[in-house]
Amino acid sequence: MKEVQQERAIATRQHLIVSAAAVFDAEGFAGASLGKIIEQAGTTRGALHFHFPAKESLAVAVLREHNDRMTAVVERISRSGRTALEQIVEISRTTARTIDEDVVVRAGTRLLMELTYTGDLPVGYRLWIEACEEKVRQAVEDGDIVPNVSPQAVAYLVISSLAGVQMVSSVLSGRDDLDRRVEEMWEILLLGLVPADRRGKVAGLLNPGAPGRA
Numbered sequence: 001m002k003e004v005q006q007e008r009a010i011a012t013r014q015h016l017i018v019s020a021a022a023v024f025d026a027e028g029f030a031g032a033s034l035g036k037i038i039e040q041a042g043t044t045r046g047a048l049h050f051h052f053p054a055k056e057s058l059a060v061a062v063l064r065e066h067n068d069r070m071t072a073v074v075e076r077i078s079r080s081g082r083t084a085l086e087q088i089v090e091i092s093r094t095t096a097r098t099i100d101e102d103v104v105v106r107a108g109t110r111l112l113m114e115l116t117y118t119g120d121l122p123v124g125y126r127l128w129i130e131a132c133e134e135k136v137r138q139a140v141e142d143g144d145i146v147p148n149v150s151p152q153a154v155a156y157l158v159i160s161s162l163a164g165v166q167m168v169s170s171v172l173s174g175r176d177d178l179d180r181r182v183e184e185m186w187e188i189l190l191l192g193l194v195p196a197d198r199r200g201k202v203a204g205l206l207n208p209g210a211p212g213r214a
Contacts (some may be wrong), residue, residue, distance in 0.1 A: 002130060004018065016041050017065055020058040021107035029114045042188055048091045059111055066108020067127070074131055084138035085145060089186055091132075092162050096182045100175050101165055105158075113167065125163070129155045135149045144201070153202050161185050183207050 019041035025033045035056055038048055052058045077091050098105045112125065132155035139145040145154070165185050169178040183206060190202045 008117060009049075009051075012043075012047070013061075016043070016048060016051055016058070017061050018104060019043075019064045020052075021065075021104040024059065024062060024111055025103055025107040029055075029111055048145065062104060063108050063111055063115075065104050066111075067158065069097065069098070069102065069105055070108075071126070074128075081143060083142055085142070086133040086137050086205065088132060088139065089190075092158065092186070093182055093207070094181070096166060096178050098180055109166065113163075120190065125159060128159050132158055143195065144198060146195050149193065161189070179207075 008011055010029050016037075020032070020037045023036045023040050027033075027036065032055065034045070034048065037055075037058065037147060038045055040121075041048070052061065073094050074091055077087050077094065080087065080090075099109055100106070129152075133151045136145060136151040136154045136158075140147050141148075162182070162185070165181045166175070168179060169175050179212065187202075190205060194202050
């Protein structure tokens with residue numbers, strides 16, 4: 001009986017997180033009210049407060065779930081056996097698709113832009129930059145990225161570019177052109193990062209079938 005109650009509580013908490021994510025995605029943190037979240041979840045104020053005492057705690061839970069889902073993406077692609085450079089490109093593509101398809105990741109991405117915390121949350125951008133930096137270092141060792149660049153600077157540029165591309169695409173096209181914009185981003189970045197004697201590899205890394213690509 002106790003296990004059933006625990007499972008039910010976990011399921012309820014997860015439902016509240018997804019419901020809150022839908023509201024944060026549509027309204028932003030400032031526009032999201034507990035009333036709207038309660039309505040979205042089809043629950044009561046008492047049930048909500050049992051799990052989350054305030055809107056801020058809901059936002060933290062959405063961000064934590066967002067970070068967990070994106071970490072799972074990075075870990076899955078890291079186990080794929082691809083080269084470090086291929087992993088960096090594929091992680092960015094998958095991130096773009098996940099933002100488009102997953103309301104929790106989409107809401108977390110919006111919250112990361114809207115909120116500033118002290119302490120250990122949200123740490124998404126910092127963790128992504130550090131993970132990307134490690135892969136850039138490996139790509140330099142592999143000879144796939146020119147050696148005279150700062151891996152930290154490249155990682156910062158990649159993550160910042162991806163964040164900016166998805167934000168502008170969201171504003172201008174509702175993310176309809178996000179895949180194409182990510183491919184364009186990499187077309188430009190790879191030409192500057194890949195050594196001249198490996199430029200033939202650039203064409204293989206780009207996706208000519210991305211929607212909207214000529």
